[in-house]
Structure formats: C-alpha cells, structure tokens
Amino acid sequence: MELSSSALSLGIAFSHSPIASLAISASASTSEPHTQTRTHRNAVKFRRSKSFSARKTATLELQHASDLASVLARVGETLTVKDLNAALYHFKNSNNFNHVSQLFSWMQENDKLDVSSYSHYVRFMANKFDAAKMLQLYHSIQDESVKKNIIVCNSVLSCLIKKGKFASAIELFRQMKLDGLIPDPVTYSTLLAGCIKIENGYTKGLELIQELQHNKLQMDGIIYGTILAVCASNSKWEEAEYYFNQMKDEGHSPNVYHYSSLLNAYSACGNYKKADMLIQDMKSEGLAPNKVILTTLLKVYVKGGLFEKSRELLAELKSLGYAEDEMPYCIFMDGLAKAGQIHEAKLIFEEMMKNRVRSDGYAHSIMISAFCRAKHFQEAKQLAKDFETTSNKYDLVILNTMLCAFCRAGEMESVMETLKKMDELAISPDYNTFHILIKYFCKEKLYLLAYQTMKDMHSKGHQPVEELCSSLISHLGQVNAYSEAFSVYNLLKYSKRTMCKSLHEKILHILLAGQLLKDAYVVVKDNATYISHPTTKKFAIAFMKSGNINFINDVLKTLHDCGYKPDQDLFAMAVSRYLGQPEKKDLLLHLLQWMPGQGYAVNPSTRNLILKNSQLFGRQLIAEVLSKQQVKVKTPNID
DSSP states (O other): OOOOHHHHHHHHHHHHOHHHHHHHHHHHHHSHHHHHHHHHHHHHHHHHHHHHHHHHHHHHHHHTOSSHHHHHHHHGGGSOHHHHHHHHHHHHHTTOHHHHHHHHHHHHHTTOOOHHHHHHHHHHHTTTSOHHHHHHHHHTOOOHHHHTOHHHHHHHHHHHHHTTOHHHHHHHHHHHHHTTOOOOHHHHHHHHHHTTTSTTHHHHHHHHHHHHHHTTOOOOHHHHHHHHHHHHHTTOHHHHHHHHHHHHHTTOOOOHHHHHHHHHHHHTTTOHHHHHHHHHHHHHTTOOOOHHHHHHHHHHHHHTTOHHHHHHHHHHHHHTTOOSBSHHHHHHHHHHHHTTOHHHHHHHHHHHHHTTOBOSSHHHHHHHHHHHHTTOHHHHHHHHHHHHHHHSSOOHHHHHHHHHHHHHHTOHHHHHHHHHHHHHTTOOOOHHHHHHHHHHHHHTTOHHHHHHHHHHHHHTTOOOOHHHHHHHHHHHHHTTOHHHHHHHHHHHHTSSSOOOTHHHHHHHHHHHHTTOHHHHHHHHHHHGGGSOHHHHHHHHHHHHHHSOGGGHHHHHHHHHHTTOOOOHHHHHHHHHHHHHSGGGHHHHHHHHHHTGGGTOOOOHHHHHHHHHTGGGTOHHHHHHHHHTSOOOSOOOOOO
C-alpha cells in the first residue's frame, strides 16, 4: 500500500517532531473536539434546565393541590426528597396539617425521606400528636442512621417533654443511647426542661447534669438557665445559688432569665435580703429589671411577709405599665388572704376590678377560696355569680376552687349545688374535680360514693394517684366493701401509676376477710414475692378450707413454685376436701402423683384416711400411688 507524500511527510513529522506533535495535539483540542464538548455541555445544561423546570412545575402543582393523592400519583416520582421537604414546609406554613400528614405518609411508602423529613415532620406535628403517636412514629423509622440522628432524636424527645411525658422521654432516651445515639447539650437541656414540673425534679435533673459532665460535655448558658429553673421549681435556692455562681466563674454572663430563675428560687422561702442583693448585682451588670423580674421580686416580698414593701412594688409595676394583667394583683392578694388579711386582699381585688385589669378568673378563684377559708360562703357564692355575669361563663377553675373550698369547710349542700351547676352548664370535670370529691367523700365517710366517683374518674380517662387509691381501699375494707376495694386495687394496678409493693398484701388481707378467695389467689399468684410468709400461709389455709375445689391443685403448685413449702396439714385439708366430693377423685389422684416428685408425702393419718376410701379409686391403683410416697411424720414448713 502506497502512502501519498503529504501523508508520509505528516507521518514522519508526527513520529519524530515533539513540537509538531504538540502543535497537532493543541490544534485538535481547540478545534473540532472543543466544538463537540461545548455542544455536549449545552445539551446537559438544557436537559438539567428542563428537569429543574419540570420539578418546579410539579412542586407548585403539589403545593396548590386540593386532591393531594392524585397529584402525587402523577408527579410524585419527578420530585426529589428536597422538593418534598419544601412541600412539607409549605403545608405547615399554610396550617394544612392534613396535607402534611398525607404527604409524609406517601414519602414513607415510597421511601423518599431523609433526616430533615423526619425532624421537620416531628416538629410540625408536635402539637397535633399525642405521646403515643409520636413514639409510634419514631419506632417506625427503619433507617438506623436516621433513628439515631441527633436532630431527629432531640425533636422527638422535645415533643414528649412538651406533652408532659418525662418518664416516657427518659425511657426512650435510654433506648436511643443503646441504639447508638451520642447526646449533645441540646439533648440534655431538653430533658432538663422536663424536670421543672415533675416530682423530685431536682434529683432527676442532677442525674442528667452528672451524665452530661461524665460525657465531657460543657454546660452552656441554656443548660445553666434550665437547671436554675429546676432548682427554683423544687425550692432549692442554695443549689440554684451554686449553679449561678459556677456559671459566672466559667465565664458565662447571666441574662435576665438566669436572674429571674434564681430570684424565683428565693421566692420559695421569702429570702428578700438575698433577692434585693441579686437585683443590685443585676443592675451593676447593666441589666434593667423587666416585668418578669419585678413580678418575681413581688413574690419574694409577699412570701417574706413584707406587705408594705409589696404594696410599693405593685405601685411601681403599675406605673411602668407592668400590671395590665392580673398576675401581680393575684400574688399580692393570695399572700394577704393566706396571712388572714381577708379585708386587705378584698381591697386589692376591688382595686383591680376598678382598674379593669385583664383577668382569666384566677383572681376570682383566689378570693373565692379566701372567703371559703374564712367561712364567708355567701360572699364566695356571690363572687362566683359576679364572674359568671361579667365573663358570661363559669370557668372550671372557678368551680374547682369553690368545690375545694366547700369540701374543706364541710358544706355538703354547697358542694352539691356546685356539682349541679357544672352539670347544668355542661362543664366536664377534670382530674382535680374528681380528686377533690373523692377526698371529701372519704372525709365524710361516704366511701361507696367515693368509690363510684373514682370509677367515673377512671372512665373519663383520669388515673388516680396511689395515695388516694390506697386510702380508699383501706376504707372500703373497713366497711366490708371487699369487691369494691379489689376494683380500686385493679384500677391502680393496670394504670401507669407507680404502686407500692405493700399494697398487694393489704388487698390480700381484705380479700381474705371477705372470703373472695379466687381474687385472693390471683393476687398471690401475680405478687407472691411481695407477700410475707405468714400472710401466704393464712391465704393457703383459707383456700384449702373454702376455696374453689377445682383450683386446689393449682394453688398448691403455685405456692411451691413461689418458694412457699406447703406443710402436711395443708395436704391433709386438700385430701379431706377431695374425699368429701368423690366426683373429684381424679384431682386427688393427680395431687398424690405430683407430690413425690416435689419431695412431699402425706402423713400417716391422711394416708389411712385415703386407704379407708380406696374403693373410690380402686384398691390396687391407690396402693401403687401411695407406695411411691415416702411416709413422713412431719414435713418441714418454711414460713
């Protein structure tokens, strides 16, 4: 094959001249290939632009959809997770929470979610979901990396805390850590906030602080503010002082919230000297006392009994425009009323009414309660009527206040009038209403009425506390209302309330007194470890004598399994019961066959009694059964 001279010269040049080679390469890269690359890039840009335009159109269509399902079916696959998250945000801002839920469900079904999807959804629906629904949502997360994501976890915990479900939040927090969560300061400040309104909140808060420090995390201003609030709500002013000073030592500058929390801690004991010093310290730091600070200072003065100083501070609050609502007046009135200065409290109330201060009825509640404590019942009733007239409503808080006051005073007629009023106005009782009534009925020895009220309380979804249940159980037992006492026991047992272990033995004594032996057996079977041996023996004897004969074997086996060794007297009673009803011979045979394997044997007198009645079983069969038993004069009884 011959090459042209030009081709040959080009080949030679290409083979031997680096400069020429470089020139050709440069020429190639700047001519046709460059044109191709530019065309390719333009095509990609066009496709991307077209894709973005389609997504934007689809997103807008989704955001304005009335029928979300049909739109998602048509354009859902076009949209990215980011687009769908934006739509969630749009629906939330439009207060269209049905669409929020519907869209999120579609995202779950089509596996188009990320961490932001879950964290947004939890925050958006926090006020719409109850705690159970929120927990269900969290546990439905399949992606482990999402499930332990700090933002998602903090959002879920925050929701539970805001719902007042501290115990559930702590339980979930422990599980989250086991699943790989590494808590951050936000996690701890969230959980600490839940300690503010719970019993023994300071103790639980301290545990969280210690865990935070163990994990080498630093306390910031938010955490210090929260632990100060926990101290204040638990009347721990010395501990609050400690954290406040530690915060300053670590270089954090206290803000108004920190000062108000420490001031609130001082209000629990009325330590006005420290409160005044704190206000001076605050001013020296360049912080001006605001409405919250001055109102909290008023609480300190009132608690400390400085009523003249309180009056001056109330006047200052009014001059600053900080007394436009009822709270400062209520603090002062309540302190005066509890100090027995009813007339002075009434004057403050009248001044408040004269100044047309905004009120939600709290001031009326305070004065109604004060009048009732002073046995001024007519004034209390008149004030309640005035509130109804001026507010065009009867508030549940007002009615509960009146109810509580009338109950304390033993005014049965007024109690019934108040209940009738609630019924007429179709005002549903709350937890406090039931609690007040049950305590009152117990005080008046109307135990069956108290029991019926507790049943109503439970049917309305309210769970009575253990102390109230335990007290009512004892009272019902004293009036021989045994089944009612057991019913209250079960209400508590199957609720989410804590239950003292001694209550199991208490109800067992009541059931034995009422001969409710089947129920007693259930208590023993479920709670044997919490019941003393003497009480267990008392139950065993009662059941052998009078219990359902069909359960005798079950009872003996349960006692054995629980560590209580039935003695020969119990077996003798069981045998005697069976022999008295020959049709139960199979149960007796079963018992006799079970005993040797557990180390039990009948005593000689019981053995002779069985032999005398051997015709019931067949002499050979009974002889074989008894031959397997080791005859003992006495079987040790562990009690």
